Amino acid sequence: MSKLRDLLTQTKDVVYTAEFPVIDGGGMEQVKKNVDRLAPWFVAVNATDNTAAHAHASNVSVAIAMKQHGLEPIMQIVCRDKNRLAVQADMAGANLHGIENIALLTGDDVTAGDEPETRRVFDLDGPQAINVASILNAGTYLSGRKLNPAPNFFICSVENPFAPPHDYRIERALKKHRAGAQMIQLQIGYHPDRLEKFCAGVAATVPGLAIIPSVVLIKSAKPLSFMNDKVPGISVPQEVIDRVAQYNRFPPR
Amino acid sequence: MxxxxxxxxxxxxxxxxxxxxxxxxxxCVLHSTGMTCPMTCPKTLRNGPCGGVREDGHCEVKPEMRCVWVKAYDRKVSLPLPTVWKEHYNDLRPPVDMQLxxxxxxxxxxxxxxxxxxxxxxxxxxxxxxx
Structure with a gap:
């Protein structure tokens, strides 16, 4: 049972999700600690898939561990590292363990990570991966071979309304919806005008399609400058950086 | 033959x-992508741009290159291409068949x-x- 699906499709509640910290150390105890910290606040939490092109404990394993500790996962599958067989194997594995929320992403390039010499895969792209999840929901693999029991995935997608070409982002989100996505999580962004236009554009065609924008908590202006300079797809207006920098002089409590 | x-x-x-x-x-899908080849995208994306497009419209992977899909969208809007081609722009293109x-x-x-x-x-x- 996906609580996330129930809340997003049956109610008008504002739903809060978060991203589970990557697991590189601390073992299952660390997973438990993270769950205890997040569970009181969030309906469901993203289990990432080699986020920012760095290897970590796998998406499926973390999603299973989260579930065991009572926190509903949104299991991400990224197209960068896996061909279509591996993507479907992740989906079938999630189904085996009763994981219903899955999010399909194209993914950062390998050059964003600490092993830029690796092979990039992108055998599928985000919209294709979403469609493949819909195919599995109908009870077969991409090839047509049966998968029984069929999954009951709540299919999530991600879009970046803040990156060019801005007008096209609405069409691309709608394409993902046609492929089967029932929810859109958004990239971090610092251009409210773009966010507003995107949400209005999506709602004009698919009223009620759930959109979850991202909020990042920062302690100073430094991460804003970093994101603006180093993370492709994120632009932070200088005015925003300056405004935050004004308050840097207050010592952190 | x-x-x-x-x-x-x-x-x-x-x-x-x-x-x-x-x-x-x-x-080949050139006709439906504003006469811009999506296979020249470093991620070979056939269904639109990734989220990594830079503020100046350039590629996440190759900062010196304009994003293939930014180009495709501009051309789809501005080039006098046949309407039926433009209508196919938002098609969900299937995964590439590597056998071809x-x-x-x-x-x-x-x-x-x-x-x-x-x-x-x-x-x-x-x-x-x-x-």
């Missing part, structure tokens, strides 16, 4: 390589080989109407 096929292959490659840096994927790599997309178009998709994909397309 094989001679004719080889000739077509050579002519197609000879034309498309200099203009579009064609990699002979064998399933190195073959002539012209031949695959005529034989409709380029329209073959895996059974699961074809069934979903049929059931959900055209994407």
């Amino acid at each position: 094989p001679k004719l096929l080889n000739l077509l292959l050579a002519v197609e490659h000879g034309m498309k390589k200099p203009v579009w840096d064609c990699t002979m994927c064998g399933q 790599k190195g073959t002539s997309s012209w031949v695959n178009l005529i034989t409709k080989r380029d329209q073959q998709t895996p059974a699961g994909w074809a069934k979903r397309k049929e059931q959900s109407g055209s994407h």
Whole structure:
């Protein structure tokens, strides 16, 4: 049972999700600690898939561990590292363990990570991966071979309304919806005008399609400058950086 | 017949390589992507731009290159392309069939080989109407 699906499709509640910290150390105890910290606040939490092109404990394993500790996962599958067989194997594995929320992403390039010499895969792209999840929901693999029991995935997608070409982002989100996505999580962004236009554009065609924008908590202006300079797809207006920098002089409590 | 096929292959490659840096994927979609080849995207994305497009419209992977999909969108909007081509812009294009790599997309178009998709994909397309 996906609580996330129930809340997003049956109610008008504002739903809060978060991203589970990557697991590189601390073992299952660390997973438990993270769950205890997040569970009181969030309906469901993203289990990432080699986020920012760095290897970590796998998406499926973390999603299973989260579930065991009572926190509903949104299991991400990224197209960068896996061909279509591996993507479907992740989906079938999630189904085996009763994981219903899955999010399909194209993914950062390998050059964003600490092993830029690796092979990039992108055998599928985000919209294709979403469609493949819909195919599995109908009870077969991409090839047509049966998968029984069929999954009951709540299919999530991600879009970046803040990156060019801005007008096209609405069409691309709608394409993902046609492929089967029932929810859109958004990239971090610092251009409210773009966010507003995107949400209005999506709602004009698919009223009620759930959109979850991202909020990042920062302690100073430094991460804003970093994101603006180093993370492709994120632009932070200088005015925003300056405004935050004004308050840097207050010592952190 | 094989001679004719080889000739077509050579002519197609000879034309498309200099203009579009064609990699002979064998399933050409240029007409529906604003005459911009999505296979020149470092991630070979066939369904639109990733989230990594830079503020100046350039590529996440190759900062010196304009994003293929930014170019495609501009051209789709501004070029006097046939309406039916523009209508196909937002189609959900299927995953690349790696078996067609190195073959002539012209031949695959005529034989409709380029329209073959895996059974699961074809069934979903049929059931959900055209994407």
